[in-house]
Amino acid sequence: MLYRTMQKTGDRLSILGFGAMRLPQLDGKIDEARATRQIRHSIDQGVDYIDTAWGYHRGASEPFVGRALADGYREKVRLATKLPHWAVRSREDMDRFLAQQLERLRTDRIDYYLIHSLDGPGWQRMASLGVIDFLEKAKRDGRIVNRGFSFHGTKEDFGRIVDAYDWDFCQIQYNYLDEHSQAGREGLEYAAAKGLGVVVMEPLRGGKLASGLPPEVESIFGGAAVRRTPAEWALRWIWDHPGVTIVLSGMNDETHIEENLRIAGEAHPNSLTADELQVVGRAAQAYRGSMKIGCTGCQYCMPCPAGVDIQGCFDQYNQVHMPGNKRLTRFFYVVRMGGAMTGKASNASLCKECGNCAKACPQDLPIPDLLKDVSKEFEGFWFKPKVWFLRRGLAVQSWLAAHRPRR
Numbered sequence: 001m002l003y004r005t006m007q008k009t010g011d012r013l014s015i016l017g018f019g020a021m022r023l024p025q026l027d028g029k030i031d032e033a034r035a036t037r038q039i040r041h042s043i044d045q046g047v048d049y050i051d052t053a054w055g056y057h058r059g060a061s062e063p064f065v066g067r068a069l070a071d072g073y074r075e076k077v078r079l080a081t082k083l084p085h086w087a088v089r090s091r092e093d094m095d096r097f098l099a100q101q102l103e104r105l106r107t108d109r110i111d112y113y114l115i116h117s118l119d120g121p122g123w124q125r126m127a128s129l130g131v132i133d134f135l136e137k138a139k140r141d142g143r144i145v146n147r148g149f150s151f152h153g154t155k156e157d158f159g160r161i162v163d164a165y166d167w168d169f170c171q172i173q174y175n176y177l178d179e180h181s182q183a184g185r186e187g188l189e190y191a192a193a194k195g196l197g198v199v200v201m202e203p204l205r206g207g208k209l210a211s212g213l214p215p216e217v218e219s220i221f222g223g224a225a226v227r228r229t230p231a232e233w234a235l236r237w238i239w240d241h242p243g244v245t246i247v248l249s250g251m252n253d254e255t256h257i258e259e260n261l262r263i264a265g266e267a268h269p270n271s272l273t274a275d276e277l278q279v280v281g282r283a284a285q286a287y288r289g290s291m292k293i294g295c296t297g298c299q300y301c302m303p304c305p306a307g308v309d310i311q312g313c314f315d316q317y318n319q320v321h322m323p324g325n326k327r328l329t330r331f332f333y334v335v336r337m338g339g340a341m342t343g344k345a346s347n348a349s350l351c352k353e354c355g356n357c358a359k360a361c362p363q364d365l366p367i368p369d370l371l372k373d374v375s376k377e378f379e380g381f382w383f384k385p386k387v388w389f390l391r392r393g394l395a396v397q398s399w400l401a402a403h404r405p406r407r
């Protein structure tokens, strides 16, 4: 196992982190015996960063991780979990959530605590509710050790959030297809230059970069001078970035775990040759070419005066036209574009057809027309009611979580 140092904290951490968001399941629940074996085996092989969140596995991940880290395993790892900001309604809620998370995880401290899935509006809301005061106090009294945030939003908002507080680390979606999406390479380098540790999530885009690749992409990897699986190409490309501290993998299959452990023992920063980088670059280009909308995620079209998250809309549209879980993509569209978490919608049908974005797009995409396709795909009659119900559901969940009697 290779290790990298988190700049601000000085912690030396395994470059592979175990993500507890896609654990093996049995009869619709976490297969505890198998998942425990997998986590403990990974720790025995050198993994020392475990990442979970309040909402993973519909609330079952944190209590499971607490049990899996019994028998001395808790002390061998740095534990990360996240505050579900969409369920927070007050400054007091933040303390209540954290208290329950400490209880669920059977620990007296969270080593790496993140505000979960922030974007620009989410950050503004949390800042106005007093999240900085919460983080300061929780750090001072030892309930949390390091403060960070995970992010899904635009590059500009990422920079704003990085600059807004003395964060220790951040977590971003990053892989060869998302080099210029969300925080992107620019955001990664910006955060690393400011001394933040960078944890990467979705290195394989939910498995889409590991299997079921478009034939053109398969043949590019197949024709490379070095023989590697698509997953290995994708992981090595991320670890090649010196600014990346940890790559999280939602591992749930023993063969994948062994493969990831092996790669994490070899993937030094700046170790890919120019030819190898070119292979991944060509694969990314071919992958994008096979997508419905050839948006590169550069975000030159942003900001939209009507509040449309253009690249986010195109991303969801491309996802839904690829093999995989379409229901989940539709759900994410309601959550993210509908603003179910933040109250600020950024969906395709908000477009007022001013045309400014299309003039700025280097790919010459007819953005307003394409947004109509996106809206047709995702925003039928039930779109607004779904957003409304989801917001109410989150409010109820938040109230229940905040007022559940402590044991």
Ligand code: SF4
Residues within 6 Å of the ligand: 303, 304, 305, 306, 307, 308, 310, 350, 351, 352, 353, 354, 355, 356, 357, 358, 367, 368, 371
């Ligand atoms: S055309 Fe639509 S999406 Fe593009 S900037 Fe104008 S309002 Fe926004």
Ligand code: SF4
Residues within 6 Å of the ligand: 294, 295, 296, 297, 298, 299, 300, 301, 302, 310, 311, 360, 361, 362, 363, 364, 365, 367
């Ligand atoms: S400018 Fe064009 S390619 Fe860039 S993010 Fe916007 S739509 Fe995509």
